[in-house]
Amino acid sequence: MNAIMQESLRAATISVLVENESGVLARVIGLFSGRGYNIDSLTVAPVDDDRRRSRITIVATGTEMVIEQIKAQLDRLVPVYRVADLSREGPHLARELALIKVVGAGEKRAEALRLADAFRARVIDATTESFVFELTGATDKLDAFLDLMRPLGLIEISRTGVAAIARGTRTI
Amino acid sequence: MNIVTQQSASGAEILLRALKEQGVEVIFGYPGGAVLPIYDALFQQNAIRHILVRHEQAAVHAAEGYARSTGKTGVVLVTSGPGATNAVTGLVDALMDSIPLVCLTGQVPTHLIGNDAFQEADTTGITRQATKHNYLVKRAEDLARIVHEAFHVAKTGRPGPVLVDLPKDILINPAPYTEAAKGPHRSYRPRIEPDATRIADAVALIKGARRPVLYTGGGVINAGPEAAQLLTEFAGLVGAPVTSTLMGLGAFPAANPQFLGMLGMHGTYEANLAMHGCDVMLNLGARFDDRVTGRLNAFAPGSKKIHVDIDPSNINKNVIVDIPIVADARAALRALIDAWKSDPTRQDHAALAHWWQRIESWRRKDSLKYTQSLSPGAVIKPQHAIKRLWEMTRERDTFVTTEVGQHQMWAAQHYRFEKPNRWMTSGGLGTMGYGLPAAVGVQTAYPNALVIDIAGEASILMNIQELGTLAQYRLPVKIFILNNEYMGMVRQWQELLHGGRYSESYSAALPDFVKLAESFHAVGLRAKTIDDLDPVIAEMIATDRPVIADICVDPRENCFPMIPSGAAHNEMILGPEHEDEAAGITDEGLVLV
Numbered sequence: 062m063n064a065i066m067q068e069s070l071r072a073a074t075i076s077v078l079v080e081n082e083s084g085v086l087a088r089v090i091g092l093f094s095g096r097g098y099n100i101d102s103l104t105v106a107p108v109d110d111d112r113r114r115s116r117i118t119i120v121a122t123g124t125e126m127v128i129e130q131i132k133a134q135l136d137r138l139v140p141v142y143r144v145a146d147l148s149r150e151g152p153h154l155a156r157e158l159a160l161i162k163v164v165g166a167g168e169k170r171a172e173a174l175r176l177a178d179a180f181r182a183r184v185i186d187a188t189t190e191s192f193v194f195e196l197t198g199a200t201d202k203l204d205a206f207l208d209l210m211r212p213l214g215l216i217e218i219s220r221t222g223v224a225a226i227a228r229g230t231r232t233i
Numbered sequence: 234m235n236i237v238t239q240q241s242a243s244g245a246e247i248l249l250r251a252l253k254e255q256g257v258e259v260i261f262g263y264p265g266g267a268v269l270p271i272y273d274a275l276f277q278q279n280a281i282r283h284i285l286v287r288h289e290q291a292a293v294h295a296a297e298g299y300a301r302s303t304g305k306t307g308v309v310l311v312t313s314g315p316g317a318t319n320a321v322t323g324l325v326d327a328l329m330d331s332i333p334l335v336c337l338t339g340q341v342p343t344h345l346i347g348n349d350a351f352q353e354a355d356t357t358g359i360t361r362q363a364t365k366h367n368y369l370v371k372r373a374e375d376l377a378r379i380v381h382e383a384f385h386v387a388k389t390g391r392p393g394p395v396l397v398d399l400p401k402d403i404l405i406n407p408a409p410y411t412e413a414a415k416g417p418h419r420s421y422r423p424r425i426e427p428d429a430t431r432i433a434d435a436v437a438l439i440k441g442a443r444r445p446v447l448y449t450g451g452g453v454i455n456a457g458p459e460a461a462q463l464l465t466e467f468a469g470l471v472g473a474p475v476t477s478t479l480m481g482l483g484a485f486p487a488a489n490p491q492f493l494g495m496l497g498m499h500g501t502y503e504a505n506l507a508m509h510g511c512d513v514m515l516n517l518g519a520r521f522d523d524r525v526t527g528r529l530n531a532f533a534p535g536s537k538k539i540h541v542d543i544d545p546s547n548i549n550k551n552v553i554v555d556i557p558i559v560a561d562a563r564a565a566l567r568a569l570i571d572a573w574k575s576d577p578t579r580q581d582h583a584a585l586a587h588w589w590q591r592i593e594s595w596r597r598k599d600s601l602k603y604t605q606s607l608s609p610g611a612v613i614k615p616q617h618a619i620k621r622l623w624e625m626t627r628e629r630d631t632f633v634t635t636e637v638g639q640h641q642m643w644a645a646q647h648y649r650f651e652k653p654n655r656w657m658t659s660g661g662l663g664t665m666g667y668g669l670p671a672a673v674g675v676q677t678a679y680p681n682a683l684v685i686d687i688a689g690e691a692s693i694l695m696n697i698q699e700l701g702t703l704a705q706y707r708l709p710v711k712i713f714i715l716n717n718e719y720m721g722m723v724r725q726w727q728e729l730l731h732g733g734r735y736s737e738s739y740s741a742a743l744p745d746f747v748k749l750a751e752s753f754h755a756v757g758l759r760a761k762t763i764d765d766l767d768p769v770i771a772e773m774i775a776t777d778r779p780v781i782a783d784i785c786v787d788p789r790e791n792c793f794p795m796i797p798s799g800a801a802h803n804e805m806i807l808g809p810e811h812e813d814e815a816a817g818i819t820d821e822g823l824v825l826v
Contacts, residue, residue, distance in 0.1 A: 130546065
C-alpha cells in the first residue's frame with residue numbers, strides 16, 4: 062500500500078542482555094506477540110557466574126522500520142541492559158545445534174551415514190534401524206542437511222535456535 | 234527458623250515506611266482479604282491519607298487525576314484477584330497516556346500462588362502488557378527496594394504505571410527496611426539530555442524554515458511546568474504557529490495568538506492545514522498518533538520533521554523523521570533556546586509573514602463555529618454550553634476532566650486552557666468513565682479548587698458509583714453532563730459511515746440525573762433550554778457541594794471539523810456551517826476506528 066510496506070524484509074540477529082528476573086522472558090515474548098512482530102528463533106540462558114544475567118538471542122524478520130522498532134521496544138524494558146543488532150554491528154557468528162532422528166535400513170541408512178559424515182554431524186545414538194545425529198552450524202547448513210535427510214527416513218528434529226556472538230574483540 | 238523480635242516491623246509497616254520516604258500523601262484504594270495487613274497498618278498512622286473509592290477501576294483513574302494535576306506519582310491500593318483485574322483498564326489508560334502511577338495489589342500467600350486459591354489471579358502475568366513494569370515480591374528482604382524502584386521507574390523516563398504484587402505472608406511477616414538507592418538503576422537508564430549536535434541541526438533547520446510549525450504533546454506537560462514556560466519562550470523566539478494534541482492542551486496558553494488550537498481528527502482547520510502545508514515540523518513530546526496524522530502517506534507531505542521524545546521507541550514508529558532527538562522535553566527546550574540564541578543565522582521573516590497570512594486566511598474560516606439561537610425556549614447547542622462554561626469559569630483556576638466521546642472533543646475545542654495540569658482526559662485508551670474518578674483525584678489534591686467533569690450521559694454511568702466517594706469526602710466536584718440521549722460519537726459515526734443505522738447507540742432508560750444526584754447527597758440541576766443554561770452554570774459554580782448539572786442539548790449535533798479515518802489533513806469535513814467542502818471517506822478508512 063505505501064512505501065513502508067514495499068520496503069524489503071531482512072532477518073536480524075539481535076542479542077539482548079537481561080537481568081535474570083522472573084518474567085523477563087515473558088516480557089520479551091509478550092512484546093513480540095503484542096506488537097505483531099515475527100520471531101524466527103529465540104534462545105536464552107544465563108551467561109555469568111552468579112546467574113544474574115541472561116543472554117537472549119532473537120532472530121526476527123521485518124522491514125528496517127520494524128527491526129528498529131523491535132530494538133527500541135526491547136531496549137526500554139526495565140530489566141534489559143543492552144540490545145545489540147549483531148547483523149548490523151559488524152561480522153558475527155551464528156550457530157545452532159540440531160538433534161536429528163533418522164529411521165531406515167539398507168542403502169538409505171548407509172546413505173544417511175555418508176551424508177552425516179560429509180556434514181560433520183556426529184552420531185550420538187544408534188540402533189540397528191535408527192541414528193540420532195548431532196549437527197552444529199549456521200541455520201542454512203542445518204536446513205540443507207535436513208532436506209537431504211527427509212527422503213532417507215527423517216522422523217524427528219529438535220533444534221536449539223540460534224546463539225550468536227560478534228567476531229573479534231567486540232562484546233555486547 | 235528465626236524468632237521474630239518485638240521490634241521488627243511487618244511487611245505492611247515497611248511498605249508504608251517506603252511510601253512515606255517516597256513522599257506519598259494519599260492513596261486511592263479499596264480493601265479486601267489479601268491487603269488487610271496494609272489496611273491495618275494504615276489505620277494505625279496518620280501520615281498517609283486513604284481515599285476509599287467504590288470500584289477499583291475508579292481508584293486508578295483517581296490516582297491518574299491526582300498525578301496529572303499535581304505532577305506527582307499517583308498511588309493505588311487494591312486487593313488480589315478481582316481487585317487487581319478491575320484495575321487493569323485504569324493501568325492501560327495510564328500506560329497509553331504516560332501517567333506515573335504505583336499500583337499496589339494484594340496477592341495470596343506465596344505458598345498458595347499457582348494453586349487457584351480464593352481471589353487468586355496471575356496479576357503480574359495479566360498486567361505485564363498493562364504496565365511499564367511490574368514486580369511480584371517473593372522475599373521480605375526485597376520489599377522496600379522494590380517499592381522504591383517502582384516509584385523510580387514510574388516517574389522517570391517516559392512515565393507510566395508500575396505494579397507491585399504483594400503476597401499476604403510478605404505483608405504479615407517481618408521485613409527489613411532499606412532506603413531508596415541513590416545511584417543509577419542497574420539496567421534502566423532513560424536518556425534525559427539531548428544530543429547537542431542534533432539540537433544544532435534542529436535549530437538550523439527551523440531557522441531556515443519558510444513555513445515552520447510546532448506540534449506539541451503530553452510530553453511537554455509531563456516534563457513539568459518549566460517545560461511549558463520554555464515552550465512559550467521558544468515559540469516566541471521562532472514566531473511559528475503552535476498546535477497541540479489532545480494530551481498537550483494547556484502546555485501552551487490558548488490565548489497566545491500563535492496558538493492554532495488542537496490538531497488531528499477533531500482539530501481546527503488552521504491547525505491541520507498548517508501541519509499539511511508546513512516545510513519544517515518540530516514535534517515536541519507527541520507520538521504521531523493515528524488520531525493526529527490521519528492517512529500516513531499524505532501526512533505533512535514534503536516537510537522536514539524533528540521529533541523530540543523521551544521514549545526512543547516512539548521515534549520512527551509511525552512517521553520517519555529527519556532529526557530524532559531522544560530527550561526530556563524540558564531539557565530539549567532549554568537546549569533549543571540556548572542554541573537558537575547562539576546561532577547567528579537570521580530567519581526568513583518575509584516568508585514567515587507570508588506563512589502567517591495563509592494561516593490567518595484559514596483561521597477566518599472559523600471552523601469551530603456553530604449557530605446558537607438565543608430566543609426563549611431554544612435548544613442548547615453542546616458547543617455553546619462548553620463555551621459558556623469556559624466564559625463563566627475562566628477567571629478561576631479551574632480543573633477540567635472529561636469522559637470520552639463528543640463532549641470530550643467539544644471540551645477540547647471550546648474550553649481554553651492557559652496553564653498545564655488543568656486538563657485531565659483519557660487520550661490514548663479513550664476510556665469512558667474516566668472523568669468522574671479522575672475528578673475525585675484532582676479535588677483530593679486541590680480541595681478548594683473548582684473541579685469540573687465535563688461528561689456525556691452515557692459515559693458518566695460507567696463510573697457513576699463514585700458519587701458515593703464525593704459524598705463521603707465532601708469533594709465538591711461539578712459534573713457537567715451534555716445530555717443528548719445518545720452515545721454521541723457512536724451515533725455520529727453511524728450517521729456518517731453506516732447509513733444512519735443507529736444500532737444500540739440510543740441511551741434508553743436514563744436515570745433522572747437530578748434525583749440521582751440527590752440520592753447521593755449531591756445537588757441536581759437541569760437546563761432544558763437556552764434560558765436555563767447560564768443560571769444553572771452560575772448555581773453550579775456557587776454551590777459548595779458536589780453537583781450534577783444535567784444540560785439537555787441538541788441530540789443531532791455532530792462534532793466538526795472531522796478528518797475521517799484514513800483521510801488526510803486536507804480532506805477534513807467541516808460542519809453544516811461550511812457547505813463548500815465535501816470529503817470522501819474511503820473504504821480503507823471505514824475499517825479504521
